[in-house]
Structures are given as structure tokens and as C-alpha cells.
Amino acid sequence: MTNRPIxxxxxxxxxxxxxxxxxxxxxxxxxxxxxxxxxxxxCGVQCGMYLKxxxxxxxxxxxxxxxxxxxxxxxxxxxTAYQQVNHPDRLLYPLIRDRRDAPxxxxxxxxxxxxxxxxxxxxxxxxxxxxxAVYSGSSLATEVTYLMGKFARVALRTKxxxxxxRLCMVSAAAANKKAFGIDRAANxxxxxxxTQVILVAGSNVAECxxxxxxxxxxxxxxxxxxxxxxxxxxxxxxxxxxxVPVRPGTDSALFNGxxxxxDREGWLDERFIADRTVGWDDVRRVVAAYxxxxxxxxxxxxxxxxxxxxxMWGTADxxxxxxxxxxxxxxxxxxxxxxxxxxxxxxxxxxxxxxGYGTITGQGNGQGGREHGQKTDQLPGQRDIEDPxxxxxxxxxxxxxxxxxPHKGASAVELVHMMGSDVRxxxxxxxxxxxxxxxxxxxxxxxxxxxxxxxxxFFLSETAARADVVLPSAVWAEDGGTTxxxxxxxVLRHTAAEPPGEAKRDWWIVGQIAERLGIGEKFRYDxxxxxxxxxxxxxxGGNADxxxxxxxxxxxxxxxxxxxxxxxxxxxxxxxxxxxxxPDGRARFNVVEWQQPHEPVDDEYPLRLTTGRTVAHFLSGxxxxxISALVEQxxxxxxxxxxxxxxxxxxxxxxxxxxxxxxxPALVTEAIRxxxxxxxYHWAGAASANLLTVDALHQLSKIPEYKVCACRIERGxxxxxxxxxxxxxxxxxxxxxxxxxxxxxxxxxxxxxGTGQG
Amino acid sequence: xMNRTLFIDPSxxxxxxxxxAACRECDSHRGKSMIHLDYLEEGATTASMxxxxxxxxxxxxxxxxxxxxxxILVTPDGVVxxxxxxxxxxxxxxxxxxxxxxxxxxxxxxxxxxxxLCYDRTSEGLDPMCAAVCPTxxxxxxxxxxxxxxxxxxxxxxxxxxGEQEVRTGAAVVVPATPVGVxxxxxxxxxxxxxxx
Numbered sequence: 044m045t046n047r048p049i050x051x052x053x054x055x056x057x058x059x060x061x062x063x064x065x066x067x068x069x070x071x072x073x074x075x076x077x078x079x080x081x082x083x084x085x086c087g088v089q090c091g092m093y094l095k096x097x098x099x100x101x102x103x104x105x106x107x108x109x110x111x112x113x114x115x116x117x118x119x120x121x122x123t124a125y126q127q128v129n130h131p132d133r134l135l136y137p138l139i140r141d142r143r144d145a146p147x148x149x150x151x152x153x154x155x156x157x158x159x160x161x162x163x164x165x166x167x168x169x170x171x172x173x174x175x176a177v178y179s180g181s182s183l184a185t186e187v188t189y190l191m192g193k194f195a196r197v198a199l200r201t202k203x204x205x206x207x208x209r210l211c212m213v214s215a216a217a218a219n220k221k222a223f224g225i226d227r228a229a230n231x232x233x234x235x236x237x238t239q240v241i242l243v244a245g246s247n248v249a250e251c252x253x254x255x256x257x258x259x260x261x262x263x264x265x266x267x268x269x270x271x272x273x274x275x276x277x278x279x280x281x282x283x284x285x286x287v288p289v290r291p292g293t294d295s296a297l298f299n300g301x302x303x304x305x306d307r308e309g310w311l312d313e314r315f316i317a318d319r320t321v322g323w324d325d326v327r328r329v330v331a332a333y334x335x336x337x338x339x340x341x342x343x344x345x346x347x348x349x350x351x352x353x354x355m356w357g358t359a360d361x362x363x364x365x366x367x368x369x370x371x372x373x374x375x376x377x378x379x380x381x382x383x384x385x386x387x388x389x390x391x392x393x394x395x396x397x398x399g400y401g402t403i404t405g406q407g408n409g410q411g412g413r414e415h416g417q418k419t420d421q422l423p424g425q426r427d428i429e430d431p432x433x434x435x436x437x438x439x440x441x442x443x444x445x446x447x448x449p450h451k452g453a454s455a456v457e458l459v460h461m462m463g464s465d466v467r468x469x470x471x472x473x474x475x476x477x478x479x480x481x482x483x484x485x486x487x488x489x490x491x492x493x494x495x496x497x498x499x500x501f502f503l504s505e506t507a508a509r510a511d512v513v514l515p516s517a518v519w520a521e522d523g524g525t526t527x528x529x530x531x532x533x534v535l536r537h538t539a540a541e542p543p544g545e546a547k548r549d550w551w552i553v554g555q556i557a558e559r560l561g562i563g564e565k566f567r568y569d570x571x572x573x574x575x576x577x578x579x580x581x582x583x584g585g586n587a588d589x590x591x592x593x594x595x596x597x598x599x600x601x602x603x604x605x606x607x608x609x610x611x612x613x614x615x616x617x618x619x620x621x622x623x624x625x626p627d628g629r630a631r632f633n634v635v636e637w638q639q640p641h642e643p644v645d646d647e648y649p650l651r652l653t654t655g656r657t658v659a660h661f662l663s664g665x666x667x668x669x670i671s672a673l674v675e676q677x678x679x680x681x682x683x684x685x686x687x688x689x690x691x692x693x694x695x696x697x698x699x700x701x702x703x704x705x706x707x708p709a710l711v712t713e714a715i716r717x718x719x720x721x722x723x724y725h726w727a728g729a730a731s732a733n734l735l736t737v738d739a740l741h742q743l744s745k746i747p748e749y750k751v752c753a754c755r756i757e758r759g760x761x762x763x764x765x766x767x768x769x770x771x772x773x774x775x776x777x778x779x780x781x782x783x784x785x786x787x788x789x790x791x792x793x794x795x796x797g798t799g800q801g
Numbered sequence: 802x803m804n805r806t807l808f809i810d811p812s813x814x815x816x817x818x819x820x821x822a823a824c825r826e827c828d829s830h831r832g833k834s835m836i837h838l839d840y841l842e843e844g845a846t847t848a849s850m851x852x853x854x855x856x857x858x859x860x861x862x863x864x865x866x867x868x869x870x871x872x873i874l875v876t877p878d879g880v881v882x883x884x885x886x887x888x889x890x891x892x893x894x895x896x897x898x899x900x901x902x903x904x905x906x907x908x909x910x911x912x913x914x915x916x917x918l919c920y921d922r923t924s925e926g927l928d929p930m931c932a933a934v935c936p937t938x939x940x941x942x943x944x945x946x947x948x949x950x951x952x953x954x955x956x957x958x959x960x961x962x963x964g965e966q967e968v969r970t971g972a973a974v975v976v977p978a979t980p981v982g983v984x985x986x987x988x989x990x991x992x993x994x995x996x997x998x
Contacts, residue, residue, distance in 0.1 A: 048893035048906065072828070104826060107933040117934040122822040249815035253936040260813050260937050264952040278815040278847045658817045672822050692844060713845050792840035792847050794816035 073097045078106055079539040082526060083121040084182065084519040085661045087404030088112065088254045089528035090121050091601075094128075094520055094539040102128040102520055102540050111601050112528060118253035119659055123670045127518050128540060132502050132669050134515035134771055135544025143491075147513070147772055152545065152555070155512050159470070160559030162495040162511075163199065166468040173449070176203035176458055176466045180473025181211065181404075181412030182662075184524025184536065186574035187549045188408065189423055189581070190566075191472065192416025195449075197441055197565055198557040202452030203466060205419040207474040209455035211368065212409050213418075213744040214376030215402035221377070222384045222631050224624030225586050226425060227410065227531045228401030229393055230363065231604070231616040235262040237397035240355055240362035243271045244294060244383060245369020245750070249278035250658035250794060252367075252403055252529070270355055272297065273369060274653060275683070275721060276714035278794065285351055288716055290343035291653045292640035292751035294370040298382035299635060300338025300349040301356065302330045302389055310357030312391030319623070320388050322632035329634050330385075341637060343718065357390060361397035368405060368655070372750040374641050374741050381633040388630050394619035404529040406662070407519075411527030414587040415578060420451045423578065424585020433585075440581055441565065454745035456480060456738060463492030470497050470556075472516075472549065475504040475663035478727045481747040482702050482738035499552060504665040505727045508769040515546040522548045524571045525597065530616070531604045533589065535597035550574060583608070586624065640751045641739035642701070644718075648753035652700060654724045654732045655750075658794050664725035668768045671779040676795035678783035679765045680726045682707035683793065684756065685717040693789055697759035698722065700752055703734035706759035710789040720756060721793075724749070730765035762787045804878075807853055807918070807932060807940060808948050808957055810975035814939040816840060816849030820931035827919050827930050829883070835916040836931055837902065851940055853931065854903045854916035855961070856881045856971030863968075864895035864904055864915070872913070879971045880920060884913040900963050941975075948975070960991040967991060 075098035083090045091110025094102050105125045107115035127133075137155035138147040150158075166175050177199065179191040188206070195204035208216075219226040235241060235258045249256050256279065263269060271280035272287045272294070280286045289297055305311060306327060316323045335353075339346040356362050364387055370379035384400065392398045404410050415423040416437075426433035428451050438445040453461055459476060462469070469490075480486045490496065490509055498510040507513045520539045527533050542548065550568055557566035568574050572594055582589040591607040592614075603614040622628030644651060659676040660667040667673045682696050690696055696709040698720065707722060707730070715721055724732040737752040767780040791797040816838065824834040837852040857863060862881040865873040872888035873895060875881050884895065884904075891911030895904045904915040919929035923942075927933070932942035941948055949955055957973040974992045 048891060048896075048908075107823075107928075107930075115928070115933045116936045117819055117823070118817050118936055119819045119822040122819055122826065122934055249817065249937075253815060253817045253819065256813075256815055256937045261951075264955070276846060278849070281846050281848060282812060658815075672825065676818055676821075686844070711844055714847055791843050792816060792849065794840070794847065794849065795818060797840045797849075798818075798821055798834065798836065798838045 072104070079537050080108060081520065081536045081539060082110075082534050083117070083407065084124050084127075084666070085120045085407055086252055087406060087409045087529035088252050089407055089526055089532070089534055090117055090254050091534070092117060092121060092124075094125055096539050100540055112532065112534070113254045116254045116257055119673060119676065120661055120667060123672050125520065126670050127501070127666055128520050129543065130502070130669060132768070132770060132774055132777070133543055133546065134501055134503060134513065135546060136515060137545070138513040138771060140511055149772070152547075155514060156555050156559055158512055159497045159556055162468055163556075163560065166494060167199070170467050172200045173203050173452065174466060175199055175201050175468040175470070176453075177201065178455065178458060178469060178471045178474060178476070179204065179206040179417045181206055181208045181406040181409045183408060183412060183473045183549065184519075184522065184571065185408060185411035185415060185526060186524045186571050186578060188412045188417045189415040189578045190550055190553055190574055192423065193441065194553050194557060194566065196416070197443055198560050198562050200447060200449060202419070202449035203458055204417060204452060205455040205458055206412060206417040207455060207479070208406070208409055208413045208418065209745060210479060210747060211405045212402070212413050214371035214741060214746045215366070215380050216413055217377045217744040218380035218384060219402070221633055222381060222388070223619065225618065226413070227587070227605070227618060228529055229618045230399030230401060231530050231532070232258045234396055234399050234617065235259065235267070235363060236265060238262055238267050238361045238363045239397070240268050240270065240359040242356060242362065242364040243269070243279060244364070244366040245273060245371065246365060246367030246403055247273065247275070247277040247279070247369075247655060248403070251405070251656050253658060255403065268355055270352055274716045274719045275793070281714070285348070285355060287344060287348045287352060290716065291651045291719055292373060292375075293342040293637065294379040295375055295382040295635045296333060296338050296341040296637035297349065298379075298386050299330045299333035299637065300335050301353045302326070302386050303333045303338070304335060304350055304353035305357040305386070305389065306330060308353070308357060310353070311389050315391030316389060320630045320632055321627075323389065325634050326385050326389070326632040329636060343716070356386065361395075362390070362392045363397065363399045364392070365401055365403055367403040369750055371402070372746060372748060374739050374748045375638055376741050376746050377744050378635040382635045385632055385635065388632060394617070396617070399617070401529065408526040410529060410531060411525065411533070414527070415582070419454060424582030424589070425587035426585045436584075437581065456740055456745060456747055459486055459489045462489040467493065468495040469493055471506060471510070472499040475506045475665050477505040477509070478663035478731055478733065479724070480738070481733050481736040481749055483731050483733040484703060485738065499549060500665070501546065502665050502669060503769045503771050504663065505769055514552050515544065516552060517542040517546055517548045522571055525575060527605070532602040533592055533597065533605060534602050535594060641748050642737050642753045644753045648700065648755050650754050650756060651719045652698065652735060652752050652754040653719055653721050653750050654736060655721065656725065657723045660723070660725035662725065664727070665768065668725065669777065669780065671777065674779045674783045677790060678786045679762070680707055680723050680730050680732060681710045681789040682756070683710045683712055683715050683721040685715055686711050686713060687717045688756065690758075695759035695762045697757050698735055698754055699757065700735040700737070700754045702737065705730055705732070705734055706761065706763045708762045708787055708789040710793070714793070720754065726765040727768070728766040730763045805923070805942060805944050806856070807929070807942055807972040808975050809851065809853065809972065810939050810941065811850040812975070813937040814849045814851060815937055816847060817936060819934045819936055820851050820940055823930040823934040827921075829917060829919070829921050830914055833907075833914055835903070835905070835914060851931070852901055852903060853940065853972065854881060854918070855901055856918065857968055858971050859968045863898040863900060867894040867898040869894060880918045880923070881971070882920065883915050883917045886912055889913050900961070900968055958992045962991040962993055
């Protein structure tokens with residue numbers, strides 16, 4: 044090359060060396076291409092999008108879609124989601140290993156399915172039915188989540204089925220049931236446009252639910268105030284009218300303190316309390332002990348902030364509260380949510396336009412996936428598996444004897460901890476616990492102690508990579524089905540392509556296993572629509588009543604909020620306008636006393652470690668760590684530390700807890716509390732944040748305490764490499780992933796690397 | 802200011818880079834993002850801001866003024882187009898002349914690239930990719946009236962000042978509403994350009 048011009052820094056760099064998608068670009072669109080309407084595969088917002096499909100049936104791009112949820116808006120994950128479909132890392136045929144230490148080899152479907160069925164039979168014969176477990180997930184279509192519950196109870200007859208919402212939604216779900224008698228966000232997000240105060244607690248909305256930000260911004264355009272409660276000054280917190288930087292693990296003390304001030308100042312809604320609730324007096328007695336000085340002392344903030352927050356909320360005519368994993372991923376997760384609900388109820392801020400409350404579901408189908416029976420204590424329609432009426436109804440519907448319907452089994456993390464003793468075999472689908480579960484060393488040992496492990500996936504996840512049999516499944520774009528978003532809106536996905544190679548849809552695979560177990564007649568479906576028809580009638584009369592929802596209606600109406608008990612019912616976007624779901628129609632206050640986190644700080648481990656997401660990646664990263672644009676934006680994990688801790692940006696900093704240690708490049712930033720450090724959790728292997736986290740569980744919800752444990756930091760030698768995602772035999776490492784594995788730098792900001800250079 | 806144009810509101814930006822990802826999907830330069838997404842206060846806050854081509858009107862865009870081969874043309878609707886590939890000689894004059902640092906040079910192809918307002922889309926009535934997907938409306942595409950309808954009380958400016966030099970732009974920046982009133986005009990405060998030294 045001669046005479047290269049001199050260009051200013053930042054303008055000669057497209058940062059696109061690896062942003063070439065692994066499938067390459069196809070442009071211009073071939074004649075005869077079409078747009079298939081569907082929804083994103085990632086978070087609980089469930090943005091609508093179109094997939095571009097060429098005449099050969101190949102997905103090659105996306106186009107924004109004006110759906111009522113997102114009005115064309117998408118985040119970087121949504122924009123690039125289509126790149127999974129024809130990705131070279133896709134699993135194209137079943138894989139088997141003959142011994143624990145043998146490599147995978149290609150197998151036929153018959154061989155793989157026969158092996159699965161014979162191992163199920165062997166293990167259940169030797170150790171009992173409950174020794175074979177199912178661990179499922181909430182990124183599946185609602186139809187498949189229903190099927191997984193039915194498969195476990197009817198085909199395997201095991202009580203041990205649970206799902207990865209146990210790592211996500213269960214604290215909020217338990218709190219909602221305790222307070223309201225039902226588990227669903229109370230309001231559509233469009234209600235935000237009519238509110239005066241939006242409270243966001245423990246949710247990095249801008250990075251985890253980017254498109255929800257637009258509802259918040261639109262509310263602020265109309266005069267609403269924003270208050271954010273978070274140990275980190277997240278992108279939303281940066282511009283908030285009030286930012287309350289609480290110490291991790293202290294949320295309920297804050298909300299008790301706020302309610303204390305509201306009571307003191309007389310900002311209660313006495314009439315609402317009298318007419319629509321039960322239990323205020325007990326709560327009032329408890330919050331009396333949380334004066335602002337005490338609350339602020341626990342939370343590590345100025346007492347003024349407790350007063351300011353109380354004034355902002357207490358004097359508003361209309362206010363809405365939202366929370367997510369920040370307050371829920373704690374051994375007090377349920378109580379934290381209840382302390383916010385107490386605030387909402389005491390001020391009557393629910394059940395009307397602009398007055399409301401909701402938790403923000405993490406996974407695309409975090410709501411639908413926790414309603415129809417893959418949760419171990421639950422039957423379809425949000426029914427309790429220990430409720431005799433529900434058991435009788437579902438047994439009759441499934442055509443089984445009620446005595447054959449298992450009872451409640453183990454919850455997700457407990458189920459993994461039981462491997463090698465009470466659990467000997469596992470069918471896993473839609474999860475990656477070797478990356479996502481806390482105290483990862485222990486999780487690895489548990490999986491290694493299984494006698495047999497079959498995993499369904501479309502990419503070889505870290506968990507699938509250690510299975511005995513891997514069954515290649517379809518990505519979301521290759522199947523239809525419904526999901527239910529964070530607002531309780533049911534939306535419809537459409538099939539844009541056929542699965543590649545020999546990959547099959549989840550429900551076909553499950554049906555084939557059932558056939559081999561001799562109970563195929565209950566699992567024969569021609570298409571996913573058939574499962575929805577079965578599902579909606581199974582929910583009739585349940586809390587989450589889907590009976591009136593049909594695919595035809597969803598095509599026509601775009602989204603329908605459950606409960607929707609009949610086909611002429613419009614759905615229920617806003618709950619609790621007239622009554623709550625307890626038999627007497629009243630909501631329940633619940634007394635909350637703040638408690639220390641499981642692992643308080645001490646001289647040896649003086650800092651608090653908290654974990655979370657970054658905008659370019661999703662959960663365990665099995666999908667997003669293969670998308671070059673996202674890998675370039677956030678190639679590797681880092682640790683966020685405050686400047687007062689004495690490190691320079693980019694220094695290798697070793698984070699040490701009682702479970703393990705990992706060295707990360709430091710992102711030195713004032714946007715975090717000095718007593719707290721943060722690590723994003725999307726990466727695997729020796730760089731996984733979950734080598735550090737504690738596996739203490741909430742007593743009731745069994746959610747792990749990801750958001751707070753004790754740690755110390757010290758100068759390390761070099762940042763621990765984050766390995767590229769696992770590959771099947773014959774696949775080669777993507778160049779972007781390879782470069783990321785060698786990367787030792789922190790990002791420019793928590794959202795990733797800027798696009799400039801120099 | 803053009804009839805429908807881009808409005809940039811840095812205060813709403815959450816730094817997610819959806820615009821960058823979407824820009825790569827544009828059919829006219831697939832794989833190359835023309836958007837700069839900068840984190841403005843590294844080490845202090847999460848503040849961020851997208852920079853797109855401002856389609857200057859001053860009276861002709863600086864990049865077009867300095868192009869020795871007249872490769873950068875301005876269409877009657879005010880869109881400053883990317884350099885014509887058959888004319889561009891890769892001299893980087895435009896790169897140096899642009900006050901916003903927008904044009905990029907592909908040093909392997911020796912061609913200039915810049916935002917052309919997704920001309921394939923906007924000329925047919927579609928929103929440009931970045932504005933369509935931007936989760937916060939930090940990049941907004943429409944008329945001033947549409948902006949004000951969606952954001953009561955907003956104001957916008959199409960004058961950016963670099964030291965002594967004012968540049969009038971085809972795209973606009975959303976600014977805090979001033980007592981002078983709502984809208985674009987001479988009384989509207991100009992937006993400071995460039996980075997503070």
C-alpha cells in the first residue's frame with residue numbers, strides 16, 4: 044500500500060473487522076424476499092420485529108416493526124438476533140459421547156433418542172422415578188414450557204422438574220402472590236405516560252430492557268419525575284431526578300424508611316387502606332422503627348435521600364414502581380419486593396391509569412414460562428400443584444390418575460445440588476447452569492456426578508458440552524408459538540425458516556422421547572398450534588387464564604393481556620381496578636424486617652460484590668457471545684471499581700471471595716459505590732463471575748443471592764482470559780471470538796467499547 | 802432545516818449502540834457503521850452520545866466544499882450524500898474538513914464513507930435505520946412539529962458553534978427549552994460543537 048492518507052483518530056476505523064456476521068452479508072435483498080413478523084428472542088420486553096427471508100427460506104436480516112410494544116425500537120441484541128439463525132456454530136445433528144472422557148461423535152436421531160429413553164428407564168428403574176429430573180427454561184415459547192411440565196409429570200412421572208426462572212422471577216412471583224393473590228405485572232407500560240413519578244429499584248433498565256427506557260423518557264417528556272435506586276449510577280440513574288445509591292442488600296430498610304416518613308407526614312391513602320387492604324397496622328408498627336436516620340445508616344446513604352424519596356412518592360397523585368433482579372436476587376428478595384408493594388398499597392398507587400406496580404421479567408418469556416407448569420410447584424394456568432382441585436382438574440384433562448400426578452419437587456439450584464445423590468439423570472433444555480448458577484465450581488462437580496445427562500440446544504453451550512447426549516434444536520425463528528411479556532401481554536411468533544441440518548423443534552424431540560417411553564399418544568402434535576389449543580383449555584378457570592386467546596386473535600390484535608377467559612373477552616391490560624385476587628378481593632400488607640445479607644463484609648472480605656448484565660449480552664451468553672457485533676462491543680468481562688480503591692483503569696484486579704478468585708481488567712469509574720464492586724456475569728470458564736458468587740438461597744422462593752456477597756480485591760498479574768464459546772466437532776472458532784479471548788482491556792463504559800479509536 | 806430530518810438528543814442516549822448495530826444493516830453500506838458512539842466521561846459517568854452526519858447547509862457542507870473531485874453531492878432535499886465511488890480518490894480532505902469528525906476513510910478500498918441518511922429508505926418514506934431502532938428516541942427522525950408533538954416543551958437548534966465559526970446544519974440537536982420559546986430560529990441558543998480542550 045502506498046501513500047496512505049493521514050486521517051484523524053477515530054475516522055479510519057469502522058470497528059468492523061469482526062462485525063462481519065459469521066454468516067456474511069447478503070445484499071441487496073434477493074427478489075422475492077419477504078418479511079416475517081415475529082418478536083425478539085431475548086428479554087421480557089418482547090419487541091416486535093420482522094425477519095427478512097429470501098425465496099429459498101433463508102433468514103438474512105431484520106427490519107423494524109411497528110408493534111404496539113416497541114414501535115420499531117430495538118436494542119443491539121434485537122438488531123442482530125437474526126444472525127443466530129444460519130450461524131456456523133449451529134448444531135446440525137445429534138452428538139453422543141460413549142464415555143465421560145470420550146469426545147463427541149455424530150449420531151443418528153434414532154441412536155440418540157434410543158439412548159435417552161433407555162437411560163431414563165434404567166435410572167428410574169434403579170433409583171426411582173424422581174431420580175430423573177428435567178431442568179427447563181423461560182426463553183422457550185409458552186407452548187413448550189407447558190409441554191415440559193406435562194412431559195415431566197405424565198411421561199417421566201418425576202416430581203423433579205424446575206426451570207431457570209428460579210434464577211430470575213421467583214422472588215417477584217412469590218411477593219406478588221402473597222400481596223395480590225396473583226403473579227403478573229399490574230399495569231401496561233403505556234400507563235407510564237399518565238404518571239407523575241416513576242420509581243425504578245434494582246433495575247438497569249437502559250441495559251437490560253433498553254426499549255422500556257422509551258416509556259420512561261416519554262413519561263418524563265410529560266413531566267414525570269424519575270427516581271432510581273441502585274448501587275451503580277446506571278445510564279437511567281445518571282439523569283434521574285433522584286438517585287439513591289444504596290448499599291447492595293439493604294433495599295427493604297430503605298423502603299421501610301420511606302414508608303415511615305410517609306406515615307409520619309400523613310401521606311397515606313387511608314381510604315384505600317381501609318377499603319382494599321388487610322394488615323396495615325402490623326406493617327405500620329414495624330416501619331415505625333425505621334426512621335430515616337436508621338434506614339440511611341443501613342443503606343449507606345444520606346438520611347435526606349430517604350426523606351426526598353418519601354416526599355416525591357408520597358405527594359404524587361399518580362406514581363408507579365418497577366423493580367427487577369437487583370432487589371430480587373437476594374435471600375431477602377421476596378421481602379424487598381414486598382417492602383415496595385407495602386409502599387404502593389399504603390399510598391393507594393395501584394389499579395388505575397398512571398398508578399401501578401410491576402416487576403420486569405428478565406427472559407423473553409419470563410412471564411409465560413412461569414405460568415404453565417414447568418415450575419416445580421405449579422400446574423398450568425398458575426395453579427398450585429398441591430391444591431386438590433387443581434390436581435383433579437389437570438389429571439382429568441391429561442387423562443391420568445390423580446395419584447400418578449407427582450407433587451412438588453426440588454427447585455432449580457437445589458435440584459442441581461442433589462445431583463449424584465437423589466438426582467442421577469437429567470434432561471436439560473434452554474439453560475446453561477455451568478455459567479449461570481452461583482458458586483460455579485460446585486455446579487460443575489454436581490453435573491459431573493450425573494450418570495446420564497442429555498441437553499437440548501441450538502449452540503453447544505458450556506453445559507451441553509459436558510453432556511452425554513446433545514440433541515440439536517431449533518432457534519426461536521424456526522418455530523411459532525407465543526410468549527408473554529413483562530406487562531402480561533401474550534404475543535405470537537411466526538416460523539421464518541426450517542431448522543438447519545437435522546436439527547428439530549423442541550416439541551418434536553420431546554414427543555419422540557415420549558414415544559420411546561411408551562406414552563407417545565399424549566405427545567403427538569402436528570404443529571405448535573396444537574399445543575396452544577391444548578394449553579389454553581388447560582388454563583381455563585386458573586389465575587393465568589388463556590382460554591379466550593387464539594392465534595387468530597393474536598394475528599389480528601397484536602397482543603392480548605391475560606386473564607382472558609373467553610374469545611369475546613378483550614383481555615386485561617390493567618389488573619386490580621376493582622379487586623385483588625384474594626377471595627375477599629383485598630390486597631395483603633406483609634411485615635418486612637430488614638436482615639443482613641447471607642455473607643456480611645468483614646476484615647478479610649471488606650467489599651460487596653454485585654453482578655449483573657451489560658447491554659450487548661444476554662444471560663449466560665451462549666447466544667450473544669457468538670454474534671460478532673456484540674462481541675466487539677463487549678468482548679470480555681471486567682470489574683468496576685471506584686477510584687478511591689487505588690487502581691488505574693485497565694489494571695488487572697483480582698476479585699477474591701470464599702468460593703474463588705478471578706482477575707479482571709479494572710474499569711475505574713465514579714459511577715459505583717466505593718464499598719461495592721461489579722462484575723458482569725455473561726462469560727464462562729475461568730473468567731466466570733459465578734465462580735465468585737454465593738449459593739445462598741431465599742428460604743421460600745429459592746432464588747440465589749447473586750447481588751451481594753463479600754469480597755476483597757487486590758492487584759493481579761494478568762486478566763483471566765474469557766474462553767470462546769464451545770464448538771461441536773468440525774466447527775472452527777470465529778475470528779472475532781478468538782480475538783475477544785485474547786483481549787485484556789476493560790470497556791470504555793459499562794455499555795461497552797465506544798466506536799472511536801485512540 | 803430539511804422538512805423531515807434527524808434530531809439528536811444526547812440527554813436521552815443510554816449508550817446501548819443499537820444505532821451502531823442497525824447502521825451496519827443499511828443496504829447501502831452493509832457491515833459498515835457510519836455512527837460514532839462515544840462515551841463522553843469515561844471513568845466518571847455512563848454518559849454517551851451518537852454522532853451522525855449533520856448534513857450541513859453552510860451554505861454547502863464543508864466536506865463537499867473541499868472535495869477536489871466533486872464526489873460529494875447534495876440532493877435537493879438537503880441530504881449530503883456519500884462520495885460517489887467512481888469519483889472518490891480517497892484523499893481524506895472531507896475527513897479533515899468535517900467539523901463533526903463524521904466521514905470515515907476505508908484505507909483498504911481508498912474510499913470515503915459517511916451517513917447518507919439511509920437514502921434508500923428515507924427517499925421512500927421509511928425512517929433511517931438508526932432512528933427507527935433507537936430505544937430512547939435519542940436519534941429521532943421526523944419534522945420539528947412531530948418532535949414537539951411527541952415531546953411537549955422540547956426545543957431544537959440547527960446552529961453549532963466551533964469557536965468563532967458557526968455551522969448551520971440540516972440535522973438538529975435537541976436542546977433544553979429556553980425562555981425564548983420553542984422552536985428553531987435565530988433566537989435559539991447555538992449548540993457548542995467539538996470537545997472542550
